[in-house]
Amino acid sequence: MSGNKGNESLKKSLILLSERPEDKVFAEQVCKSTGLHLKTTAETEEAVQALSQDAHPVIFVDGSTEKLYTNFEESVGKTLGIFSEKVQPNAIHFLTDDEVSQAPFLAQSQILGNFVTRDPEDSIASGRHYGRIVKAATKGTPFDLSEVFQKDAKTQAIEIESVTHKQKTLEAVKAYLLAANWTPRTANRITSSVDELLMNAFYDAPLAAGLTSDATYPSLNLNEISKRANVTLRLAFDGVYFGVSVTDFYGSLDKGRLMKHIAKEFSKSEYKVKASSFNAGIGLSIVHQTGGSLLFMSQTNVKTEAMLFFKKTDKFKDFKRQFRFVSTQFYF
């Protein structure tokens, strides 16, 4: 395993299990942003060994094919055990060339924490941006959007007391983007994604927490719900990346269900309207397919913050092709 020398051994490490040069460039940028010490190997056993020895390491794994993934999972299972304390999905990042929907072996994985779709055109810039996510996550405690952007951007937080304020909030988000010179089409696209996150927070989060049922929608009048109904919207823009997050105070997100929703593609299968459920079940799939990166930070029974990141581009086609990831950070 190759790595930097000197005092680096005292630092927390980033283990890179990949033979691809662009992954090394990407990981080096992440290390620059985070201060992690890079250890690179092409040997699965060696990477898993390092995972077992280092204190709270971060690991980037080439998950381009099912075979590569299976090798890693089997090795982890044999050496550590899938449910070992040493195996922290929050710190496991799979690097792929595909979208989540094209890699079901990763989307359904027990050890998936972070799904990164490579940007073949700019591993340096994407590594720098992703480094902020890794830096916030390596603290090991729940974090919010402002901690991802840190001093790079001014963050605004808005408390939304009721779903009846959703439309006004969305228009405010759109106005914010237009004022920052985002194109109208991109501003509409981002606003639609924020709409989905707000609906998840207002409708799906209390449902997942078992505090309401489809039959009680849309009247959210239960005592417990009214106490926890507030949603926080955060906006941040550093001139290149726009971040927006929606926080609910239920902490009811389930990773398996989340990934299933994100990975579903309705362009290949028919969408069936379920009259018995209030929600549509397609929101996250649409958000994911229409661009941007997703990060879900969930503290069980406390809160869930769903974050979206979009790169500002001159052309819409570049906006669609931007570097993307789906990240989950769960704290119990």
Next chain:
Amino acid sequence: MIQVVREQKGSISVYKLSGNISEDTHFDDVMGPSNPEMEINCKGILRINSMGVKAWIKYFQTCQKSGTKLNFSECSTAIVEQINLISNFTCGGTVESIYLPFSCLSCKTELSGLFKTEDLKKMKMNLPTLKCTKCSGKAEFDDIPEDYLAFLGQ
């Protein structure tokens, strides 16, 4: 909120839709009962969320089941995106025309051009350029053709 203006063109009922489609949209109320031949003009639709998609499909599937001939015209980019994302979004109807997004290479202004789907099929992804209405510069198609026009191949 969605606004609907209804006109009658011979035997065809034309519905001009504008605004945003969401969980607050009740198609039965704003559109009324289905007619044998309906043209849905989607030029003014800016956004549609997942609950709006659900309401849309529920309404137009009912129309489809009652034998209505559905024709979607002047579909905005927001609607074209949904047609590509949801395989049964048009509920058996035909897509007559759509707006294509363009971006000026000089001043970066966003433009849109209306094209008949039949003509687009003949173009085979060789899309024309437009003249920018703001600076007269050249504006080119600003999306990924294989994505934006995917529904043509279905």
